[in-house]
Amino acid sequence: MGGQPKKGGVALREKLNWLIHMQYVRQDYEVCLKTIEAHLKECRGLSEYPLYVKAMIKRQRGEIVESLQLFQAATCLNPHNTANLKQVGRSLYLLGRHKAALDVYEEALKLGSEDWEVWHSKGLCNFHLKQYDAAIECFKRANLVQRHDSTYMQLGKVYTLQEQYRTAIEVYTEALEFSPENPELLTTVGLLYLRLGENYKAFEFLGNSLTHDPKNAKTILATGSIIQDHSDMDVALVKYRIAAVQTPNSAQLWNNIGMCFFGKQRFVAAIACLKRALYLDPFEWIISYNLGLVHLNTGQYASAFHYFSTSINLKPDFPSSYMYLAITLSRLDDFENACSAYDKAIEMDEDHLFELNYAITLFNHDEVQKAAKHFAEFQKLFSRLDDEAKKADPEVSEQRDALEKALKAAIDAPEVS
């Protein structure tokens, strides 16, 4: 080839395209860039495909602006290639210029490349522009051209954001019919069921996902939390071991591990794990809340007070934190503040536990009348619960009976003046 007199030394610009493509799809980016650079030098930067691939690699590495310029250069060399146009759209999308990207995709559609990718990308742009209905329309059209897991994922995401969980689950279920073993899809469905409170179904999907991808930390965490909810701490801990190897720096993971140990009454280990979690994510309120619970259990009320107040500072709208803060304060003999914390909790939400604990605290501080009032409130709320909820915590009934007896005795007894 080289130096053939017939060609007068003009090299074919497409000559190395196959090699560039091969190295690109192998994700051998270093080698590929070397080949491209050498080739571009030879043809003075005027070869479409190497420019295109170079732009793709640059974008992969996060140099989006530079890649956009390269795509535009490639488009200059061949203005009729819709592949370039689509990539320009993709780069604009990644730069957050969704409107501009939409225009480019419209252009691509006009040039007659009506394919899955264009519709899918249009859907993504609309999704980020918060035009959810348009996004849904685009994703549906993309699926009409050809079905893809990623389109289903995005469609489901749009529905989830709109809080149409049932529709989202329907979409995911349809996707699972198409590719039943996609662990990502299975996990997403599982998490969605978890959100809807259908733990059994969630567990089924998450378990299924784990058989296909047993090392996915996100799935393990979700599965583990369900197992934990069923008080099967040891099994949950074994699951968490896998996640601990994959993501040793996950605050959520260490939080859950800590609560497993708490469930097993191993308080020192629980505190150690929770503190590691808190170190990893100091602004996660639930870790502080959990640490408060553990310290309350071990009788370290001064520490418990700090953790509960941190938790309330981070998330002021969680009523149970106030109740536990109140309990802690009453143990610290700060009756006044304890009462206001109880009031705050009760003001935020109706819960029989708030009333019961308040009544106990009041009774312990000889406020018998007020205690009786809150106890009556508790009885009212408690009787509304279904049987299963009533039996869920035997300690509640125990305390109720004890308080009832004590209240009766106090009211019946003559007032000591």
Added chain:
Amino acid sequence: MAQPAPMAQPAPVTGEQVMAAARANEERKARSIWLHAWHDPVAGLKAYSPCVRMADISGDRDSKLLVAGSDRKLKIYKGTSLLSENVLLDAPVSICTFYPDANRPKLPSVAVAAGSNIFIYRNLRPYYKFPLPTLPVSPKEAAAWEGMRLGRTSIAEAKVALAAARESGVALTSVSQELVAADDEASAQQLVDEHKDLPLIRQTVCTCMEVLKREMEDEDAVSMLVVGTESGLALVLDPSGSTILVNVQLPSPPAFMAVGGLFTVDYRIVCACRNGNVYSIKNGELSGSVIELESMPCGLVRLDKSILVGCMTNVVHSFHLKGRKLYSIYLPAPITCMQLLAITKTRSIRALLVALSTGELRLYNEKHVVATLQFNEPITAIRFGCYGREDSALAVVGESGALTIKMMQRLADLEASTTPPGPPPEQDVPLSIPKKTKLYVEQTQREREQATEMHRVFQRDLCKMRLATARAYVKIITDGQGPMSYSAGSALRLTAQVQGLGPRFKIKLELQNSGSKVVTDMSATFTYNSMLYRLKKSVFAVPVLIPGLCYRLDADVEYVDENGGGADAIRVMVCSPKSSLPALSAIVNMPVSEGLFSQY
């Protein structure tokens, strides 16, 4: 409880031990399938899978390994030695061996696709060169050159015409592309002089090549070449490799092809193209069903009725020939090579070999992993076939150019169990729970006993600290010691900056009224060590401060100490006539002054 509690294990096992045991187990499993045959770490091969083939090229029932490297050398291995090394004319894209006729002894020809030609070797001697067909040249382009040849149009005009043609979507020949791109007149002139009397040719190059059997399935039956080109053509050549029998235009250049069937009966060519789509050609017709992938295909294998496509998103999709998706295999790392493993003689097995960028080589039967081989470098090429007298051999080329040959155990159990694999080995790695010291436990004991007291002391001290902080804050905002002033409903802000190296400096002040009222009658002044500094003007009248605007004042400072080297802070104060205290102040830390050589 089936699983022992993590902390109750008597013998402490480290994570490394557990993982090492798991790896050893995996290796044992792989050994029960693959026998190690030969490893040459310095073979120096630089080739991708299409350039590695196995064939009985000498007809002695001793199959050889052919590797066409990017160093333009065709190396042929026999057993554990290099049999011959031939120099190629161009960097190879793909090599194939095919049987051009049914004459005995049956000797295959070797076809090397390189650039725009396919070189066919017989008995390892150059035999024939098949140039890929040239592409039509557009009339616009031809007219432009004709004009130049006859001298009717100038080069500049022709360039404009060619550029316009390209704009309108015409594919130009490489000479025209070069001409349009030429920046200076001299090189353009030279290009035109060289080319104007030559016929215009638009060439294409080969991108992939495979082999299709003509009428019989036998190993040594007559076969023909199938070639994919950069212009998006799929060509089927006749067995001698001299004429084109079938010519199909694809929408995009094919990157990988998988061929199946018999040419005279029923055949199908599946092409994974560069636009990310998979097209199939059935008996010379492009079929309508197109598989659009989420990402670029990086490997293509055909298994009987299904197509396996590896994608850049680390997944292998299996499609039915008609385009319906069957299943997907999700992989932990990028795919570098995919190859078919087919055993036909002793038993019938068709499985998939996938090499990952981690150097892992996995063998899949359907969607289940049967064995995993771990190499210590990424793999660039794999080929499974007959080598030597062994029917099922595997050749692997690593990134460093090392060549490894493995053989499959005759009785290897490739039936993957359908039961899901057990828990991953990580499950036995104990959790690293942070240790707590004895001191900590003692302290918790103390807290338990004296929690109330601790809490009270803390609350009291906290109150004290808050009070102290608040007092300090009030003091700062009222006594004019800070850069902010809130007196009389106005909020002033002062920033000071020093410029210069010395002995002359400039202090730049910026005053801003961030309140809502206009402030008047302010003045700025400086206190400084007069032994060290001298100011031309030490009192400035501050103009009316309108809310929101930024006022700049410059004060010239001169360093006057003869000894030099000293520095002191200068205090800037903004005062109002209403109060004896300054409204606000700032401290400028002066840098050490550079001395002047000649004192004036």
